[in-house]
Amino acid sequence: MPFGVKLRVRGDFACFTRPEMKVERVSYDVLTPSAARGILEAVHWKPAITWVVDRIHVLKPIQFMSIRRNEVASKVPVAKVKQAMKAGHVTDLYTRADQDRQQRAATLLRDVDYIIEAHFEMTDRAGPDDNPAKHMDIFNRRAAAGQCFQQPCFGSREFPASFELWTGPVPAHSLPTEQADKDLGWMLLDMDHHGDPGGHRCDDRCVPLFFRAQLLGGVLRVPDRQSGEVRS
Amino acid sequence: MTILAALNRHYDRLLAEGAAPPFGFSTEGIGFCLVLNRDGTLSRPPDDLRGTDKKRPPTPMPVPASFKRPGVTPRAFFLWDNTKFVLGLGKDKASGGIAAYPAHLAAFREKHEAALGQSNDPGLQALLCFLRSWNPDSFSDQGWDTDILDQNIIFALDEDYPGQFLHERPTAQEIWRRELAATASDKQMCLVTGEQAPAARLHPAIKGVWGAQSSGASLVSFNLDAFTSYAKEQGGNAPVSEAASFGYGTALNALLAKGSDNRVQVGDASVAFWADASGIAAAREAEALAGAALAPRFADEDDDIPTDAQEARKVRDALEKLAKGMPVERASVTVDPGTRFYILGLAPNAARLSVRFWQETTLGNFASALRWHWSDLRLDPPAWKGEPRLQALLYQTAVQDKAENIPPLLGGELMRAVLNPNCRYPRTLLSAVLQRIRADGDIRPARAAIVKAWLARDARIAAPEKHETPEKEELYVSLDREETNPAYRLGRLFAVLESIQYRALGSVNASIRDRYFGAASATPSAVFPLLLRGSNHHLSVLRKKPETKRLAGWFEGQVGEIMDGLATTLPRHFGLEDQGRFVVGYYHQRSERSSKTAEEAGHQGQED
Numbered sequence: 001m002p003f004g005v006k007l008r009v010r011g012d013f014a015c016f017t018r019p020e021m022k023v024e025r026v027s028y029d030v031l032t033p034s035a036a037r038g039i040l041e042a043v044h045w046k047p048a049i050t051w052v053v054d055r056i057h058v059l060k061p062i063q064f065m066s067i068r069r070n071e072v073a074s075k076v077p078v079a080k081v082k083q084a085m086k087a088g089h090v091t092d093l094y095t096r097a098d099q100d101r102q103q104r105a106a107t108l109l110r111d112v113d114y115i116i117e118a119h120f121e122m123t124d125r126a127g128p129d130d131n132p133a134k135h136m137d138i139f140n141r142r143a144a145a146g147q148c149f150q151q152p153c154f155g156s157r158e159f160p161a162s163f164e165l166w167t168g169p170v171p172a173h174s175l176p177t178e179q180a181d182k183d184l185g186w187m188l189l190d191m192d193h194h195g196d197p198g199g200h201r202c203d204d205r206c207v208p209l210f211f212r213a214q215l216l217g218g219v220l221r222v223p224d225r226q227s228g229e230v231r232s
Numbered sequence: 233m234t235i236l237a238a239l240n241r242h243y244d245r246l247l248a249e250g251a252a253p254p255f256g257f258s259t260e261g262i263g264f265c266l267v268l269n270r271d272g273t274l275s276r277p278p279d280d281l282r283g284t285d286k287k288r289p290p291t292p293m294p295v296p297a298s299f300k301r302p303g304v305t306p307r308a309f310f311l312w313d314n315t316k317f318v319l320g321l322g323k324d325k326a327s328g329g330i331a332a333y334p335a336h337l338a339a340f341r342e343k344h345e346a347a348l349g350q351s352n353d354p355g356l357q358a359l360l361c362f363l364r365s366w367n368p369d370s371f372s373d374q375g376w377d378t379d380i381l382d383q384n385i386i387f388a389l390d391e392d393y394p395g396q397f398l399h400e401r402p403t404a405q406e407i408w409r410r411e412l413a414a415t416a417s418d419k420q421m422c423l424v425t426g427e428q429a430p431a432a433r434l435h436p437a438i439k440g441v442w443g444a445q446s447s448g449a450s451l452v453s454f455n456l457d458a459f460t461s462y463a464k465e466q467g468g469n470a471p472v473s474e475a476a477s478f479g480y481g482t483a484l485n486a487l488l489a490k491g492s493d494n495r496v497q498v499g500d501a502s503v504a505f506w507a508d509a510s511g512i513a514a515a516r517e518a519e520a521l522a523g524a525a526l527a528p529r530f531a532d533e534d535d536d537i538p539t540d541a542q543e544a545r546k547v548r549d550a551l552e553k554l555a556k557g558m559p560v561e562r563a564s565v566t567v568d569p570g571t572r573f574y575i576l577g578l579a580p581n582a583a584r585l586s587v588r589f590w591q592e593t594t595l596g597n598f599a600s601a602l603r604w605h606w607s608d609l610r611l612d613p614p615a616w617k618g619e620p621r622l623q624a625l626l627y628q629t630a631v632q633d634k635a636e637n638i639p640p641l642l643g644g645e646l647m648r649a650v651l652n653p654n655c656r657y658p659r660t661l662l663s664a665v666l667q668r669i670r671a672d673g674d675i676r677p678a679r680a681a682i683v684k685a686w687l688a689r690d691a692r693i694a695a696p697e698k699h700e701t702p703e704k705e706e707l708y709v710s711l712d713r714e715e716t717n718p719a720y721r722l723g724r725l726f727a728v729l730e731s732i733q734y735r736a737l738g739s740v741n742a743s744i745r746d747r748y749f750g751a752a753s754a755t756p757s758a759v760f761p762l763l764l765r766g767s768n769h770h771l772s773v774l775r776k777k778p779e780t781k782r783l784a785g786w787f788e789g790q791v792g793e794i795m796d797g798l799a800t801t802l803p804r805h806f807g808l809e810d811q812g813r814f815v816v817g818y819y820h821q822r823s824e825r826s827s828k829t830a831e832e833a834g835h836q837g838q839e840d
Contacts, residue, residue: 021452022459066586212426
């Protein structure tokens with residue numbers, strides 16, 4: 001992989017919500033590829049490139065804890081947003097969190113530490129000025145300086161992730177034996193936005209892609225999107 | 233393995249065992265059977281299928297699966313239902329009389345006309361004839377017992393009965409399978425099996441979780457639009473096939489059912505556990521072992537049921553042997569310590585169920601985790617006669633010792649710590665127990681044991697090399713005269729001062745413990761000078777009486793010995809852990825005192 005990067009990410013809490021338990025949230029056991037991609041994109045992303053996560057190294061034991069939080073019960077209706085756009089003012093566009101409250105429990109991860117191994121590919125939106133070396137340099141410079149477009153997070157904005165560019169060898173994991181090799185079940189790889197890998201246009205035709213996640217020696221290998229391991 | 237996948241595997245086991253109904257069927261409590269002639273007339277009065285004991289429980293049997301019936305439009309089940317649907321009659325809650333439900337009856341008729349109209353099976357035709365001719369108004373003329381109202385009803389054909397019910401006829405099953413296939417939605421990838429299959433729109437209701445609605449709550453549900461994404465509806469947000477959702481629901485309902493051996497209550501979490509062994513018998517035995525270990529001894533707070541205690545002891549001995557790595561043959565259990573084992577804690581939250589914890593482990597690990605837990609709790613003199621169940625620990629945190637006052641979330645967190653010996657007990661456990669001690673001034677053995685367990689585990693995790701096996705674990709088990717921790721020493725001192733006061737003044741309205749325990753354990757420098765001054769008065773009272781003169785001398789020696797190990801300035805403030813050490817020190821010193829009477833101690837003091 002000529003343009004591979006390693007990013008070490010750490011945090012106190014993380015919640016990579018499983019789709020089947022997303023109301024009373026239960027986290028996946030480890031960082032998911034799509035969450036890892038989000039972290040990379042927070043550091044550097046342009047339409048010209050698309051990030052592909054290759055491997056995720058899990059360095060600390062998997063620990064869970066439960067909390068309860070107040071969240072809202074409803075979404076802002078699209079019609080109201082359109083109405084506001086037409087009217088040119090937002091007086092009617094609001095939700096009252098205190099009157100629309102839902103208490104939800106979450107089982108989330110504590111004290112996480114991962115190394116993301118990833119590379120990027122150029123998309124067809126790359127212009128004549130874009131070349132891999134340039135984006136590689138930008139990423140390395142930004143990651144080393146701790147710069148990001150928005151604070152990267154572990155699945156939810158309340159759980160910020162700190163990151164550092166990792167150039168050395170991957171340190172040994174401290175997982176107990178029963179966690180180092182583990183079947184994690186079907187994990188979300190990413191959303192398929194109508195076959196556009198770099199796409200961000202979300203609608204009801206988007207299809208989730210899943211793969212069979214396995215921890216082997218503390219490493220989660222992420223299959224290629226096009227490979228037969230991925231199902232939708 | 234994920235929760236749903238493990239439950240689904242368990243279902244396959246139950247199915248193979250014949251303990252669970254196949255896909256499309258569910259086990260329901262049935263009260264009565266209507267036995268029909270071929271022309272749809274009743275051949276006899278309704279046959280009562282209920283149990284014979286006082287409560288007359290309905291008989292559980294597999295019938296075409298029920299489903300949730302939200303909203304107001306009545307929707308009937310297939311070939312069985314309650315009397316509102318079958319007879320159009322139910323009990324009126326307000327008056328206790330009979331109420332008519334014409335819309336329900338019509339729904340039942342309509343459904344069966346549509347489903348059975350094409351069939352020429354004599355049994356199914358008999359049912360149609362019965363439905364066409366049934367008139368709810370004639371109920372009182374039949375002379376039936378009104379017990380039948382609101383019970384579930386099934387049907388049978390007279391010539392087959394007893395032996396076969398209508399829904400068991402091959403034609404009926406064929407029609408039911410066709411109905412199931414017809415209602416299936418688009419195929420999606422199933423998150424449990426990975427296969428392409430029709431996704432369940434609504435997931436099964438899980439019954440038997442303590443505190444949840446009795447009609448059941450959902451583990452997977454999307455009941456508000458903030459929970460959905462990509463314009464997907466209901467189950468589409470979490471594609472799980474109909475068969476898999478049926479499987480996990482059936483398995484979980486069986487585990488959580490009333491009287492099941494596979495459940496325990498820990499705080500607000502209902503805990504289901506099951507083993508996954510190749511041999512069914514081995515798994516059953518593993519489950520029995522774990523059940524007895526999680527909820528040893530008593531069924532409620534009653535302390536003395538000898539048979540249970542003996543039983544628990546046997547189980548614990550077996551588990552201990554297992555935990556020590558003894559060969560399976562010698563452990564007197566036929567269970568392989570490598571047997572995979574699952575523990576799932578569920579608690580209700582607003583018509584949904586939330587997962588409090590989920591642990592996948594082996595029986596060997598489980599046994600060793602319990603051994604650590606029990607050794608952490610070990611206290612001398614012991615707080616319990618055997619090993620306490622987890623609920624007994626949680627009661628110590630509850631206001632007025634009521635189960636509903638156990639702080640929420642604590643049960644799950646405690647369970648998580650019990651199952652993982654490298655995880656600290658929840659800090660809220662320590663703070664809740666200390667708070668109870670401050671509030672009601674009752675330093676019970678059980679409370680001291682919890683505080684001790686918290687401290688012992690905390691110390692072990694902080695310095696793992698010193699504490700390799702539970703046997704070496706000696707921290708704070710019994711009175712430690714060498715311990716120089718100021719909080720522990722001050723706890724001991726407080727116990728001695730209380731004892732001096734008691735010997736001098738007898739029982740007083742408000743002893744120094746009633747007045748000062750909380751303050752002494754939190755802000756010692758503000759309280760102890762006052763207490764020591766007071767104790768000088770008490771000692772002088774003792775000295776003045778000839779019979780307690782020597783005792784006074786012995787007490788002085790005790791105070792001196794404890795004070796020797798303390799710095800000259802007392803700490804201003806104790807944090808939570810130190811308050812815990814204070815409690816443990818107090819408990820140790822006080823039980824030391826009660827183990828020998830003060831008189832004997834006085835004599836000993838003289839001889840020393």
